[in-house]
Amino acid sequence: MDLRELYQEVILDHGKNPRNHRFPEHHNREGRGYNPLCGDKIALRLQLDGDTIRDVGFVGHGCAISQASCSTMTEAVKGKTVEEAEALFSKFHAMVMGEDGADDDSDSLGKLVVFAGVREFPMRVKCATLGWHTLNHALRDEGGEATTE
Amino acid sequence: MTQPSTIAIPSGVGFDVRRVQDDFPALHQEVHGKPLVYLDSAATTLKPQTVIDTVSDVYARDCSNIHRAVHLLSQRATARYEDAREKVRSFLNAKSSTEVIFTRGTTESINLVAQSWARTFLQEGDEVLVTELEHHSNIVPWQIVCQQVGAELIVVPMTDRGEILREAFEERLSSRTRLVAMAHVSNALGTVLPVEELIELAHEKRALVLLDGAQAVSHISVDVQALDCDFYAFSGHKLYGPTGVGVLYGRERLLEGMPPYQGGGDMIRSVTFAETIYNDLPYKFEAGTPNVAGAIGLGAAIDYFRSLDLDAVRAHESAVLQYATEALESVSGLRLIGTAPGKVASASFLMDAVHPHDIGTIVDSEGVAIRTGHHCAQPVMEHFGIAATARASLGMYNTTEDIDALVRALHKVQELFG
Numbered sequence: 001m002d003l004r005e006l007y008q009e010v011i012l013d014h015g016k017n018p019r020n021h022r023f024p025e026h027h028n029r030e031g032r033g034y035n036p037l038c039g040d041k042i043a044l045r046l047q048l049d050g051d052t053i054r055d056v057g058f059v060g061h062g063c064a065i066s067q068a069s070c071s072t073m074t075e076a077v078k079g080k081t082v083e084e085a086e087a088l089f090s091k092f093h094a095m096v097m098g099e100d101g102a103d104d105d106s107d108s109l110g111k112l113v114v115f116a117g118v119r120e121f122p123m124r125v126k127c128a129t130l131g132w133h134t135l136n137h138a139l140r141d142e143g144g145e146a147t148t149e
Numbered sequence: 150m151t152q153p154s155t156i157a158i159p160s161g162v163g164f165d166v167r168r169v170q171d172d173f174p175a176l177h178q179e180v181h182g183k184p185l186v187y188l189d190s191a192a193t194t195l196k197p198q199t200v201i202d203t204v205s206d207v208y209a210r211d212c213s214n215i216h217r218a219v220h221l222l223s224q225r226a227t228a229r230y231e232d233a234r235e236k237v238r239s240f241l242n243a244k245s246s247t248e249v250i251f252t253r254g255t256t257e258s259i260n261l262v263a264q265s266w267a268r269t270f271l272q273e274g275d276e277v278l279v280t281e282l283e284h285h286s287n288i289v290p291w292q293i294v295c296q297q298v299g300a301e302l303i304v305v306p307m308t309d310r311g312e313i314l315r316e317a318f319e320e321r322l323s324s325r326t327r328l329v330a331m332a333h334v335s336n337a338l339g340t341v342l343p344v345e346e347l348i349e350l351a352h353e354k355r356a357l358v359l360l361d362g363a364q365a366v367s368h369i370s371v372d373v374q375a376l377d378c379d380f381y382a383f384s385g386h387k388l389y390g391p392t393g394v395g396v397l398y399g400r401e402r403l404l405e406g407m408p409p410y411q412g413g414g415d416m417i418r419s420v421t422f423a424e425t426i427y428n429d430l431p432y433k434f435e436a437g438t439p440n441v442a443g444a445i446g447l448g449a450a451i452d453y454f455r456s457l458d459l460d461a462v463r464a465h466e467s468a469v470l471q472y473a474t475e476a477l478e479s480v481s482g483l484r485l486i487g488t489a490p491g492k493v494a495s496a497s498f499l500m501d502a503v504h505p506h507d508i509g510t511i512v513d514s515e516g517v518a519i520r521t522g523h524h525c526a527q528p529v530m531e532h533f534g535i536a537a538t539a540r541a542s543l544g545m546y547n548t549t550e551d552i553d554a555l556v557r558a559l560h561k562v563q564e565l566f567g
Contacts (some may be wrong), residue, residue, distance in 0.1 A: 003510075003511060003514045003565065006510065007507075007565055012565070012566065015507075016502070016566075038505075038506050038521070038522050038523070038536065038537050039522065039523040039527065039530060039536035039537050040537075041536070061504075061536060062504060063504035063505075063506040063507045064503075064504060064507045064534075064566070065506075065507070085396075096322065121510060124506070124510060125508075127506060139295055
């Protein structure tokens with residue numbers, strides 16, 4: 001087990017200086033996420049223009065993994081359609097869960113592959129997926145709160 | 150980061166920590182290629198070989214149900230189970246073993262009092278007093294029963310050092326208070342509550358007192374008669390015993406007047422569809438087949454624990470905690486959460502710009518096991534305006550070398566995040 005596999009430079013950087021760590025000026029979707037395991041909470045807002053995510057941002061606190069995951073996620077989904085964002089989440093999820101064949105998709109994940117090391121740390125998978133669950137929640141406009149449980 | 154200053158540890162008169170370490174097989178292993186440093190005894194203590202052997206022996210030799218069959222195995226298992234009850238009685242200095250009820254753990258013990266005593270005897274306008282530093286298991290059962298009967302839950306605030314002061318307690322206590330439910334020792338902060346004084350105040354108002362002793366029994370001496378508490382709850386697995394077994398002590402007079410908590414086998418004297426007559430204490434509260442091997446294992450844990458010079462054990466733990474406190478304070482950017490004078494066994498802390506979960510993962514990779522999170526005490530976290538802490542907690546087998554290993558691992562955290 002190599003810690004650097006988990007705490008890659010990109011993750012440390014985004015953990016320390018998360019991008020899109022603010023609410024967008026305009027939004028028409030909102031999601032709140034909660035990890036009952038550690039008490040971490042985030043709120044995410046996005047502006048959906050037709051089917052496209054025009055802008056997205058989040059506020060909240062958490063560990064380096066969850067903050068970096070939210071940060072890279074907002075970068076990755078900005079400008080994407082809802083369908084594309086959901087497909088990305090499936091691939092990301094398969095990767096951090098270490099599902100069979102997940103590696104084949106690593107090209108399409110771009111920068112998000114830095115989270116591949118999370119699969120070696122099962123206790124931290126929820127940290128990496130909190131932001132994504134919250135995004136999913138916001139896209140489905142479900143109200144309430146997404147949890148990692 | 151500076152190296153911690155060295156504190157002279159009393160040279161183990163009456164307590165040989167190396168010999169004790171030899172008794173705990175789980176200590177002697179590597180994790181992630183490093184020797185294990187176990188600093189999570191507030192979550193659960195490791196088990197000495199004698200407890201492991203006892204549980205194994207119950208299954209290997211005396212495996213049978215208790216209080217039922219006439220065959221020899223059942224007689225032996227029943228005798229050992231009741232013998233364990235007597236060991237608990239003696240450990241707590243209860244008047245009678247009928248006041249000792251085996252449960253699944255502290256949580257079930259508290260729920261038993263909430264659903265049997267409080268649900269029966271509380272009504273609208275009554276108040277249950279808890280403190281701000283309680284574990285969720287000493288909050289939620291009272292919320293549930295207060296909702297059921299229309300009573301109110303009142304919270305005694307703690308200070309920023311994590312203390313419960315007499316004045317704050319007195320301010321919340323009233324003639325409407327029927328029960329005070331409070332920790333003997335805080336799990337998140339290690340604070341020892343001034344329970345003797347608070348129990349006296351509660352009794353002056355004719356309120357009963359339940360103590361959550363989960364974090365106390367392995368660190369301070371407990372005498373339920375001297376404390377004069379009405380209920381005392383603890384878990385076996387935090388006293389070097391097995392998981393899945395715990396104890397509720399209750400005054401006989403109170404237990405007699407309480408209805409059963411669960412219905413089932415062993416808690417009855419006779420059953421017809423017209424009428425069921427309940428069994429005597431303590432069996433009235435032990436429905437179904439209990440954790441026989443667990444209770445006997447707890448008895449073995451108590452035997453082991455009491456075979457040691459407990460004053461020397463406590464002096465050792467207190468010296469290691471003092472060493473840990475100074476060592477942690479010397480780590481730059483580290484802040485201790487919970488600094489009550491006289492605290493025991495736990496050091497909760499935060500580090501600048503590093504989330505506790507990241508601390509936990511990194512020190513784990515160095516072989517150091519600590520707990521990170523809200524410690525099932527979210528109101529405590531809320532008080533300090535934080536979501537989580539990292540917590541190093543001690544058992545009697547820990548040494549200053551373990552603290553040195555923790556500090557070295559925290560250095561790694563700073564390297565990675567610096």
